[in-house]
Amino acid sequence: MLELHQVRKIYPGPSGPVTALADFSLHVAAGEMVAVRGPSGAGKSTLLLLAGGLLSPDTGRVIVDGRDLFQLSAEARADFRAENIGFVFQQFHLLPYLNVRDNVLAANLVRPVGNAQDRADELLSIFGLSNRARHVPAALSTGERQRTALARALLHRPRLLLADEPTGNLDDENGKTVLDFLADHARQGGTVLLATHDARVAEVAQRTVSLPTTRIDAAQLSKMGGS
Amino acid sequence: MTIGRLILHEIAYRKLNFAMSVFTVTIAIACLVAFVAILSRHDRRTEEIIAAKEAQTRAAMKALEDDYRKITLQLGFNLHILPKGLDLASWHADEDVAVFMPEEYADRLAKSGVATINHVLPILRERVTWEEKGRPILVKGTRGELAIFKRQEKKPLRDAVPPGTVVVGHELHRSLGIARGDKIALTLSRRVREGEAEIIRKLPTAYLTVHKLQAATGVREEDIALWINLGEAQKILQRPGQISEILALECNCEADRLARIHSEISSILPDTQIIELGPQAQARAEARNRAAREARQAIKREEEHRQELKDQTEELAAVLVPVVFLGCLLGMGLLAFQNVRERASEIGIFRALGMRNRPIMAIFVGKAVLTGLLGALLGYVVGTITGVILSEAGFAISSLFDPEMLLLVLVGTLLLSVLASWFPAREAVRQDPATVLWEN
Known part of the structure; x- marks a missing residue:
């Protein structure tokens, strides 16, 4: 379902370029739930953005469901993302002026489907947000915001779900609910790629991928034969 | 959820930004409409004055004619x-x-x-x-x-x-x-x-x-x-x-x-x-022609005076209105840019959800259009009332509604809004979603 081939991503930094991912390859099968672990700055978020086609790699290929994302036009990539990929961000990125229910339904603004209202209510119920449906994000706890972001990502049952620390802000009970749901999503054929520090995730994920503990500077990269 | 509803929610959330944008448009449109109202009042007043002068002249001519008739009566037939x-x-x-x-x-x-x-x-x-x-x-x-x-x-x-x-x-x-x-x-x-x-x-x-x-x-x-x-x-x-x-x-x-x-x-x-009978006829013709000439000159003098006043107002308007409009355009543009900056992460979310460029632009341009139309309506009302007050004319309800002017203002403001928001909106869709999501 998701293939990353020799993907490299370098960011400019104040003391020279910093490599977030160096010739990284990964294959995640459909229905698989993979956890990506590593310390802060190891490139977990970069990996998710690359996998979602929001960030283009300097070299290498990102293939989702057989489609090389960066061979597609920007508009085609956006359509592909709307149809196949769900994102959950570490900072939630909820729309501050919409209530919980409308935030979940925001995905429907991009790709409208007929049963979106029912699906939204179902997700709110699963994540224990039904009684908070009319509240705006500012009135929610951190955990509630995280669950709202997750519900939004799942509205269209994406084939690939990319989640950045989905349980990082949740208590044990809520964290378990979310992880169970993600596992269930994978069991139903969805592919889940999680970036996490949470040890509990490893118990649920079928596989865990660890990223290097330190970033590589330009000189090290040169020794590796990179540009 | 629709884009229109999204815009309304956002407006309700960022009231100050919206109020300032509407205020900017209101001021610009009010200035324009007030000037037009003053000029229009001026024209109407000129017509009234000229009509009064003409009536006065006609009365004077009639009196002169009557006087002359009496004189002629004494002079006899000619x-x-x-x-x-x-x-x-x-x-x-x-x-x-x-x-x-x-x-x-x-x-x-x-x-x-x-x-x-x-x-x-x-x-x-x-x-x-x-x-x-x-x-x-x-x-x-x-x-x-x-x-x-x-x-x-x-x-x-x-x-x-x-x-x-x-x-x-x-x-x-x-x-x-x-x-x-x-x-x-x-x-x-x-x-x-x-x-x-x-x-x-x-x-x-x-x-x-x-x-x-x-x-x-x-x-x-x-x-x-x-x-x-x-x-x-x-x-x-x-x-x-x-x-x-x-x-x-x-x-x-x-x-x-x-x-x-x-x-x-x-x-x-x-x-x-x-x-x-030459002298009588000549005197009659000359008297009447002189009176008519003087009447025409009096009306012409008044028209010239009124035209001079109008020219002065138009000169002022020719300078002030474009300045106000440019200010309005700049103000709206800056506020739109500020809005884009404030909503960077929102744009990133929309990108992540798979939104294309066009609907993202529509969110920003749509808000600007709504701002412009509301500002235009308010500006029209404020400008008309100001114009009526400044032109020291009697307040007339009918003068508050000039469909042609209203249409012109609405269409003009619509174009202005689109123009002012187009570049900020284009800037919004050009933003790198990864960067904005990361930074916010």
Whole structure:
């Protein structure tokens, strides 16, 4: 379902370029739930953005469901993302002026489907947000915001779900609910790629991928034969 | 969820940004509408002033005309239409001339609707001797002025004399002690040349009642005249169906006056000739033309003054309105840019959800359009009221609604809003979603 081939991503930094991912390859099968672990700055978020086609790699290929994302036009990539990929961000990125229910339904603004209202209510119920449906994000706890972001990502049952620390802000009970749901999503054929520090995730994920503990500077990269 | 609903939610959330944008547009539109309202009021006021001036001038002209009519009444008629065979040298020498024309000429002239003259008065005039008093007099028979076809009837310069009565000239009633209501015997005689000899022929006596005594005019023609009914005069003077002249008052023709009169009357009455009493006619024409000229100049002066005021206001508007508009455009643009910056992570979310460029632009442009339309409506109302107040005109509800102006303002503001928000919106879609999601 998701293939990353020799993907490299370098960011400019104040003391020279910093490599977030160096010739990284990964294959995640459909229905698989993979956890990506590593310390802060190891490139977990970069990996998710690359996998979602929001960030283009300097070299290498990102293939989702057989489609090389960066061979597609920007508009085609956006359509592909709307149809196949769900994102959950570490900072939630909820729309501050919409209530919980409308935030979940925001995905429907991009790709409208007929049963979106029912699906939204179902997700709110699963994540224990039904009684908070009319509240705006500012009135929610951190955990509630995280669950709202997750519900939004799942509205269209994406084939690939990319989640950045989905349980990082949740208590044990809520964290378990979310992880169970993600596992269930994978069991139903969805592919889940999680970036996490949470040890509990490893118990649920079928596989865990660890990223290097330190970033590589330009000189090290040169020794590796990179540009 | 729709884009429209999303925009409304966002507006409700960022009220200050929206209020400032609306305020900016309101000020710009209010300035424009107020200027237009002031100019429009100015034009309307000018029309009122000019209309008042014209009415004033018309009244003055009418008064002048009336004054002149009275003066003319004293001066008498200024046109004599005479039989063609009449020797004008003898006529000017005030000699007796027995050349007449049919009374029907006067009727024909009146019925023709002649345009170049007024006050058609047929007269039978003859110099005779009043035997009872032994006095040379002028007998003038008249039936009063004839109504000209299709022309409004004017107050006559000379009234008809009722049958059986006589109007006595000043010198005659003064010197002979004639009073109004007196019954007088009127036996007239005229000198007639028969071969080499000149004989005096007496005419049948008529008995008439003095109807009116004329005031002194200083004009011999008037002061020694007896005015009697035309039919009776024809009978007494034994000139049945005949008149000696038609008196008239010429119309006010500015250029080539006499030629036009001649031309018209000759075509109606070919067997006549016309004498114009120059000074009276000239004075009349000059007085009327001068008055008309002065009236036109007064109106022109007022129009020039009003135009000068309008030019000044337009000059001010020509500078101020574009400045205000540019300010508005800049203000809206800056606020739109600020809005884009504030909503960077939102744009990232939309990108992550798979939104294309066009709907993202629509979110920003749509908000700007809504801002513009609301600002335009408010600006229109504020500007109109301001314009009404500043132009010191009376407040009229109807002046609050000018559909054309409103449409112009709405369409103009729509374009302005799109223009001001286009570049910020384009900037929004160009943002790298990964960067904004990461940084926010």
